[in-house]
Amino acid sequence: MKVSVMSIDKVPTDLGIHGIRFYFELEEDDLAESVSTNAGSSKILLKERYCNFYLPLKISLPHPDLCAFAALKIISPYIGSSLKMDRAISKEMAEYIKGHYQNICNIDVDESLKPISHVTKDKAAISFSGGVDSVAAALLMGKEAPLIMTARTFHPEIGKFEQWNNPKAHIKTLQYMPYDFSKILVYTDFPYLSVNATGSFCVYPDSYAFTIPCVLLSEFLGIGNIITGDIMAAFTGNETIYNKRLTSAREEYLFKSIGINLDYPCNGVSEIITTKIVKDYGMLEMSSTCEYGDFMRPCMKCIKCFRKSIYKWALFDEALNEDQLKIFNESPAIIKFSEDESRKGLSLMPSYKFCFQIINYDFRGNLKKIYDRAMRYSEPVVWVDKKFGPAYISRNKILDEAIIKLNKYAPEMIEIESDIFKRLDWKVAYK
Known part of the structure; x- marks a missing residue:
């Protein structure tokens, strides 16, 4: 796969003031039809060969390692054995990619390029969706972490489809977050590049693709920590299955290649707790979970x-x-x-x-x-309104204050509750 990245200055005024465009050129062993590496592992098709990110601020082209990371999150399922960026990436980044995407073995490298992971970046940012869990994470982290939202906009070559699924309510939630939060709205058409087998919107072809705007802005803003609203069920897709890490180790590995810690203050609690947090801050009605309604009108x-x-x-x-x-x-x-x-x-x-x-x-x-x-469901559910303590052992210090706030809403599971949680098995509960 050949990938070119360029700045675009002429962008629609309602979408931003500056843009970044990715072009993709398929080579002999690349695919136009593949399988999503995101949740669901469904068949997906690549409809177009370029996409745009529209920014509310003007920046230089991000470091080549960051552009390669973003490109992979957009089109990784379609790549064969080669990744050829128009600006070669660092040797260290290439090794991370080969370890994460084991089909990719040929990558253009600039031996003299300093890896982006060696550049000091210590700020945190919230990859913000406007949903309850994301709002809870933002409120726990506080105003020091900017809220960066990925908002879908239709692709100029693909046109409008799935119009019921629009980001207007989520954008309003961003706007209605407390005034002292920094808010950055990034419009992009990349989610529409891939469709599922029926030609419908397929969400994202690769895990954590929604963080791409945070990644592209990380060098400019000094972001070394991306915070998401993932709750405990996010790591299994299921409250009835136990994941002893309650993290995404595979994704954390790849984020380290660009010098970013991927973290989640709510990963040891359920939606019950995030709902309590957002309610207490007076933001529950303004949070946007429904994908069909409008702001405060689900x-x-x-x-x-x-x-x-x-x-x-x-x-x-x-x-x-x-x-x-x-x-x-x-x-x-x-x-x-x-x-x-x-x-x-x-x-x-x-x-x-x-x-x-x-x-x-x-x-x-x-x-x-x-x-x-x-x-x-035959198992006790006494753990649902509690915090699973082991999820917060050896966490990034940037989460310390957030975890202190979290303790107000979620007492830690006692031993018997923790034991019940650790033996979660839907097959047993419904046998």
């Missing part, structure tokens, strides 16, 4: 809206009324979820069970099916 039909509503009912006694329950009961998304007995359908049952044990209501129809499935 669709109240999708599974995310249902789950968040159940959390608010249990934690803050904000009960759904009969009309809202009827809409949820008749929603195609809820009907589909109520019938899903797969591992995916069971993934957040501990939190559902925790909430249903608090809510005193006789659910009916499809909501009763969800309730029954949650209550069939």
Whole structure:
């Protein structure tokens, strides 16, 4: 794969004042159809050969190592055996890439180039999405860490599709974060380069691709720590499976190649805790989890809206009324979820069970099916509103104050709760 990176000065005024464009040229053993290395491992297709990042500030082209990292996060599943950047990268970076992407064995190297990992960068930034977990991470970290948001904009060659999935609400959440936070909005069309087998939006082809704007700005802003809102379930995609690290070791390895620590103040807690944090700061209604509604006007039909509503009912006694329950009961998304007995359908049952044990209501129809499935989960859920202490051992010191704040909302699991958490196994819980 040949990759060229250039600055673009003429950008749409509503998207930014400066841009960075990546061009991709496929070679003989590269692929136009591949499999995502992100969650799901589904078939994906590369639709276009270039993408743009529109910045609200003007910067020089980032270090070649940073550009190579960004390029890999955009198109890694399609690369064959070679990566040829228009500006050769450091030898150290090339070795990291070969260790992470083992199919890539030929990389153009500049032996004299100082690796970006040797450049001192000690600030933190939040890779901000506007969702509850991301907002919680930002509030825990405080105003010293700028909020950098990746916002999708349609690709000029691909046109508009999946228009229901727009970032307007999430952008509003960024804007409504406390005034003393620094906020940087980066529009990009790279998420639309890849589609799934049905031609639909496929999210990201590689893990942590949403951090690319943080990476591209890291040299300019002195960012040596990228903070995400990942919670404990993010590392397995499932609350019913135990991951002893509760981190993404494979991704942390690659981020180290560019001198950045990837970290997560919420990785030892569940959505129950992040919901409490954001509520306490008065930001819950302004957080944007729903992908279909507008700012502070969620669709109240999708599974995310249902789950968040159940959390608010249990934690803050904000009960759904009969009309809202009827809409949820008749929603195609809820009907589909109520019938899903797969591992995916069971993934957040501990939190559902925790909430249903608090809510005193006789659910009916499809909501009763969800309730029954949650209550069939046979393991105790006493750990759901606690913090898993081992997740915070030997953490980056930049998280110290965030963890102190977190302790207010999440007492540490006692030994018996920790033991229950460490034996999580959905097959056992639903046998």
